[in-house]
Amino acid sequence: MPVAVVIPAYNEEKTVGNILQLLKSIEFIDEIILVSDGSTDNTASIGKSCGVRVIELTQNSGKVGAVLHGVKSTDADVILLLDADLIGLKKEHVYNLLRPVLEEGVDMTVGIFRNGRGATDLAQKIAPFLSGQRAIKRRVFDKLDGYGVKDYGLEMALTILAKKENLKVQPVILKDLTHVMKEEKRGLIMGGLARMKMYWDILSCILKLRLEVF
Ligand SMILES: O=c1ccn([C@@H]2O[C@H](COP(=O)(O)OP(=O)(O)O)[C@@H](O)[C@H]2O)c(=O)[nH]1
Numbered sequence: 001m002p003v004a005v006v007i008p009a010y011n012e013e014k015t016v017g018n019i020l021q022l023l024k025s026i027e028f029i030d031e032i033i034l035v036s037d038g039s040t041d042n043t044a045s046i047g048k049s050c051g052v053r054v055i056e057l058t059q060n061s062g063k064v065g066a067v068l069h070g071v072k073s074t075d076a077d078v079i080l081l082l083d084a085d086l087i088g089l090k091k092e093h094v095y096n097l098l099r100p101v102l103e104e105g106v107d108m109t110v111g112i113f114r115n116g117r118g119a120t121d122l123a124q125k126i127a128p129f130l131s132g133q134r135a136i137k138r139r140v141f142d143k144l145d146g147y148g149v150k151d152y153g154l155e156m157a158l159t160i161l162a163k164k165e166n167l168k169v170q171p172v173i174l175k176d177l178t179h180v181m182k183e184e185k186r187g188l189i190m191g192g193l194a195r196m197k198m199y200w201d202i203l204s205c206i207l208k209l210r211l212e213v214f
């Protein structure tokens with residue numbers, strides 16, 4: 001089954017290059033798609049210099065907008081979603097996320113940080129279903145159409161839909177992996193506000209989808 005990696009990225013010049021270089025060294029990945037979501041830094045040019053496909057959105061369209069642009073631009077049967085701010089990504093993480101979907105009939109894997117950093121480990125212990133690291137059969141995305149998911153509601157929506165459709169979901173432990181937190185990227189105030197907005201997106205998604213699902 002052809003595999004495409006879709007990486008939504010908003011101003012991630014510090015971390016995206018290492019991620020792309022690692023992905024390029026993995027033989028069974030057919031396409032690497034970096035979606036620069038209205039970035040104003042060097043994210044897109046780093047993608048181009050790494051030789052991956054870069055979709056440059058001129059305006060920021062939020063995480064789900066960036067991901068769906070990437071997914072719609074490929075015919076691959078399996079989509080690996082990875083965030084562009086990961087630190088410590090290794091080949092084994094990529095294999096472990098993809099193997100259950102490619103070889104074991106799993107519809108979606110959900111990666112969970114372990115032994116990365118205390119704060120990011122804890123966040124994923126409390127809410128593993130929010131993780132952005134996932135391998136997903138393409139047809140799962142088709143079911144999202146029409147749900148009007150916004151910004152950071154994507155992972156919550158995928159989780160709710162998987163339950164509704166009885167999809168086979170498997171958690172995958174990602175050892176020694178972490179990411180840059182919002183407060184680290186944007187400072188305490190702007191990062192904290194972005195975090196509140198993220199929780200609001202997630203709550204809105206729960207309210208909307210639960211109402212439609214049940
Ligand atoms: O408007 C946005 C916000 C985030 N992202 C990307 O989505 C991923 C997950 O975002 P994260 O939870 O790290 O949020 P952030 O810290 O960027 O607000 C990262 O690769 C971001 O660059 C994006 O493409 N568009």
Ligand SMILES: O=C(O)[C@@H](COP(=O)(O)O)O[C@H]1O[C@H](CO)[C@@H](O)[C@H](O)[C@H]1O
Nearest residue numbers: 083123130131132152155156180181182
């Ligand atoms: O781990 C989390 O608590 C949040 C917040 O991440 P930050 O530590 O603020 O970058 O990020 C995850 O959840 C988002 C919503 O589901 C996803 O979009 C992110 O990809 C994921 O990293």
